[in-house]
Amino acid sequence: MPISSKSIILSALIIFFALAAGCSKEELPLDTSANKLLVIGLDSADWRLLQPMLDEGRLPHLAKFKEESTYGRMRTFYPLEKSPLLWASICTGVEPSVHGVANFVKGSSQKPVQGSAWFAPAIWDILGAANRSTCLVGMWTTYPARPINGVMVSDYVPYGSNRDKPLAGLCYPDSLAEFAVSLRVDAEDITDEQLAMFIPSDKVASVREKYPQQIDRLSSVLAGDLTYLAINRELAKGDSYDLFFFYLRGPDMISHYFYNYYTPEKGNYRHTDEDLATFGEVVEKYYDWSDKVTGEVLSWFPADRQTIITSDHGFYGPRDTGDKGSAEHSEWGVFLVRSPLYEAGKSFDYLELLDICPTMLALMGLPPAADMPGNIMSSGLTNQGKIRVNRMEEHRVETYMPLRPADGPAGERDAKVDEEIRKQLRSLGYIN
Numbered sequence: 001m002p003i004s005s006k007s008i009i010l011s012a013l014i015i016f017f018a019l020a021a022g023c024s025k026e027e028l029p030l031d032t033s034a035n036k037l038l039v040i041g042l043d044s045a046d047w048r049l050l051q052p053m054l055d056e057g058r059l060p061h062l063a064k065f066k067e068e069s070t071y072g073r074m075r076t077f078y079p080l081e082k083s084p085l086l087w088a089s090i091c092t093g094v095e096p097s098v099h100g101v102a103n104f105v106k107g108s109s110q111k112p113v114q115g116s117a118w119f120a121p122a123i124w125d126i127l128g129a130a131n132r133s134t135c136l137v138g139m140w141t142t143y144p145a146r147p148i149n150g151v152m153v154s155d156y157v158p159y160g161s162n163r164d165k166p167l168a169g170l171c172y173p174d175s176l177a178e179f180a181v182s183l184r185v186d187a188e189d190i191t192d193e194q195l196a197m198f199i200p201s202d203k204v205a206s207v208r209e210k211y212p213q214q215i216d217r218l219s220s221v222l223a224g225d226l227t228y229l230a231i232n233r234e235l236a237k238g239d240s241y242d243l244f245f246f247y248l249r250g251p252d253m254i255s256h257y258f259y260n261y262y263t264p265e266k267g268n269y270r271h272t273d274e275d276l277a278t279f280g281e282v283v284e285k286y287y288d289w290s291d292k293v294t295g296e297v298l299s300w301f302p303a304d305r306q307t308i309i310t311s312d313h314g315f316y317g318p319r320d321t322g323d324k325g326s327a328e329h330s331e332w333g334v335f336l337v338r339s340p341l342y343e344a345g346k347s348f349d350y351l352e353l354l355d356i357c358p359t360m361l362a363l364m365g366l367p368p369a370a371d372m373p374g375n376i377m378s379s380g381l382t383n384q385g386k387i388r389v390n391r392m393e394e395h396r397v398e399t400y401m402p403l404r405p406a407d408g409p410a411g412e413r414d415a416k417v418d419e420e421i422r423k424q425l426r427s428l429g430y431i432n
């Protein structure tokens with residue numbers, strides 16, 4: 001990035017802080033832990049599934065968090081099934097035509113889209129310019145990991161069979177790669193005991209034999225989530241980052257694979273009673289497990305850490321039409337925010353996906369840019385929140401675009417890894 005454009009942003013931020021300091025005595029200095037933020041991204045989480053579970057007394061960590069938060073529905077946009085595009089919109093606050101992450105794969109060769117596709121600065125670039133740090137692990141379209149102020153572990157850790165030699169560019173800094181790979185859990189490592197969290201515990205051995213494909217799918221999703229959970233767990237030690245972005249991809253993949261056993265009356269499935277008895281509860285039980293994970297992630301940080309829990313879209317499950325892709329997804333995701341800026345236990349009707357980035361920035365004490373279409377969430381604000389949000393909205397920085405990523409490391413194009421990714425995307429119904 002040219003030095004001059006970076007310095008324009010920095011001077012805009014300095015003017016902003018000067019104005020902010022003059023405006024009110026409410027504001028704390030930016031580098032205090034009060035301006036730190038934890039984000040827990042639960043891919044495809046949907047109140048339609050979660051609320052009945054909460055009503056049954058399940059998901060205790062989410063239930064407690066909800067009482068401490070302002071919460072409601074998050075309206076996403078089409079194409080609903082394209083998680084990479086939606087997460088990149090969450091992280092940049094701009095539309096796909098601006099940030100450039102448009103799909104899972106590119107062109108007729110179906111090469112997986114890599115990190116070079118990001119054209120707009122993400123929140124970690126903006127924070128970096130303000131000398132604030134980020135820990136980002138396993139986010140879509142982050143291979144090869146590029147330099148940020150903090151650490152970035154790409155989404156390619158689960159791929160590639162050669163453990164001894166990590167792919168180039170797997171992590172930033174590079175020195176993290178061996179550590180990340182050493183924590184990798186593979187599908188073959190998943191034990192009967194772990195599978196018994198999701199399928200009837202007395203039948204695991206026979207289910208392994210009778211349903212190898214389903215077991216392979218369940219095991220590989222769990223292995224990916226366990227890998228990234230372990231990496232996050234280590235990186236959270238010492239609470240060194242201003243933004244800690246935890247992302248759980250599994251709930252979406254599990255919904256793709258197993259929702260048809262959960263709502264067998266929809267869609268055209270010929271499941272036997274045994275199929276249904278075996279896999280009928282996988283989706284809900286994966287959310288039970290995700291709730292435990294959520295509880296653990298929250299426990300890594302002080303109880304008053306500002307925290308957002310969000311999905312990128314909801315999940316509807318199979319349709320009577322048998323349509324896949326967008327049809328199975330819902331435009332209503334979930335959003336919860338716990339912060340002194342928002343009232344506890346207060347619900348709102350909805351916010352838009354593009355409101356998430358301005359809201360994250362505001363929570364961290366930074367103004368959004370004028371070229372971000374979304375608004376800082378205005379529902380459920382406390383008095384302190386109203387003061388902060390008004391000031392941030394009044395003093396938007398013109399643009400953060402000059403902070404757009406410079407070309408990072410070239411990474412490696414490994415044909416076997418590319419095919420592994422395509423195979424997974426095919427099995428999820430995302431590509432043909």
Ligand SMILES: [Zn+2]
Pocket residue numbers: 043044081082083252312313
């Ligand atoms: Zn998704």
